[in-house]
Amino acid sequence: MGRRRGSFGWGRVIGCLGPVLLAACGPAEEVRAPEPRPVRTVTVTKRETGDTVALTGRIAAQDVAALGFRTAGRVMERPVNVGDRVTAGQTIARLEPQNETNAVRSAQADRAAAQAAVTQATNHFERQETLLAQGWTTRALFDQAKKERDTAQARLDSAEAQLKTADDLLGFTVLKADAPGIVTTVGAEPGEVVQAGQTIVRLARQGGRDAVFEVPAQVLRTAPPDAVIAVSLTDDPAVTATGRVREVAPEADPVTRTFEVKVGLDAPPEAMRLGATVTGRLRLDAQAVIEIPASALTRADQAPAVWIVDPRSATVALRNVQVVRFDPAKVAVAGGLDVGEVVVTAGVQALHPGQKVRLLGARP
Structure with missing residues (x-):
């Protein structure tokens, strides 16, 4: 009886599990691949650029001297x-010249005393010289008189030098x-x-005027040598002058990271007064550069980068580029891109390497 009840129980369990096992062994539902992400792109080209750079500066004297007294x-x-x-x-x-005036008077008195001593010593020497020639004095007395005359003359020279010093101090x-x-x-x-x-x-000594500008390093690198710079008053552009770079600061400003550049002006008009605000314009040399929209720029490894589309596989890859100039609308690239490559310009923040994309305007 017990065997019959056990067989009946296992049969019911197997019968119930059968449909479940058959369902599990059936074919799995197919997972659909993600749709390619639509992006906007631009094809890399080179073009000649020769932008005009405008900078704001000020008028300064070419020669400025700080004058001060040579005495306290x-x-x-x-x-x-x-x-x-x-x-x-x-x-x-x-x-106030009181002390210096008193020093001059004291030096004048010392010189007068020294002059009197020289006169006396000279007279004594001349008498001894006459007596020695007549045999009425000794060589020792003559030598002593000569020594006294030379000593008196040396004291007079010292007194005159001190008077000269005192006069100079008074003049200072x-x-x-x-x-x-x-x-x-x-x-x-x-x-x-x-x-x-x-x-x-x-x-500010007369004889020349400078237009002084704070210039970024990238402008200094691309500026043509010995370029003529047009300078005009900011509040009156009709007042103009031209000039060439006269001096470039050897070190950048620690705060702005710009270099002070002095442009020597040729015959500036009288209206360009010291301290006046001026605008300087410089035409950069034309050169072939690659420019892409600023929206294409992203970052990778703490450096500028862009997404490149592989036209054969329709996938994207991230590549670092070297940026030489940028503004809110476009970026000038010096390295990392070749002519004919396709760069993503919209949707760059939602991409990952190897992702399939679809160019907007192309058939899905």
Whole structure:
């Protein structure tokens, strides 16, 4: 009885599992491949470019001198102010001269005493010389008189040198312009105590004007040598002048990473005053470059890159490129692309290497 019940139970289990096992052994449902992603593209070409670069700068003097006293003291007067025109030799400032005047008087007194000593020693020497010739004195007394005369003369020379030094120090209390120009900065007011060499007045000497610009490194690399630069007033473009690069800073500004470039202007008009804002325009050399839309640019390995479409397999691959110039609309590429290659310009953020794509405008 027990055997019959067990056989009956296994049969029912097998009978129930049969349809399930047969269903599992049937053919699996086929997985559909993803649709190619539609993208916009552009074919790489080269074209001649010679862009005009416009930069904003300012007018500055070619020769600027910081004038200061050669001695310390208290400023008594400074008759010039910012913007004043001065001539060569014009007094710019004075120091109180009491100490220097007293030093001159003392040196004059020392020289007078030394002169009197020389006169006395010379007379004594001449008497001894006459007496020695007549045999009325000894050689020793004659030599002593000669020594006294030479010593007195040396003291006179020293006194005259000290007087010259005192006169120079007195002259140093008066600061004069060494050339005609315009006062651009003042560094001390009357009543202030200043040190030797401290800037009292900054003078823009006449004789030349510069247009000073902050120029990016890429413009310096592509600018033609000895190029003529057109400069005009920003608020009045009708006021113009031309010039050539006179000086380029050897080191970039640590903040802006640009280089200061000074353009010497040829006969600038009077309206181009010091400090005026000007615009300089430079035509770059024409050269064949590859330009692509800025939307095509992405990054790979911390460097600029673009997606390249393989026309045979319709798949994309990421490639690094070397960018030399860019703006919001287009990018100039110096390396990494060849003429005829197809570059993705829209949809770059949703791609991955080896992905199939479909060019917009082509048949699906």
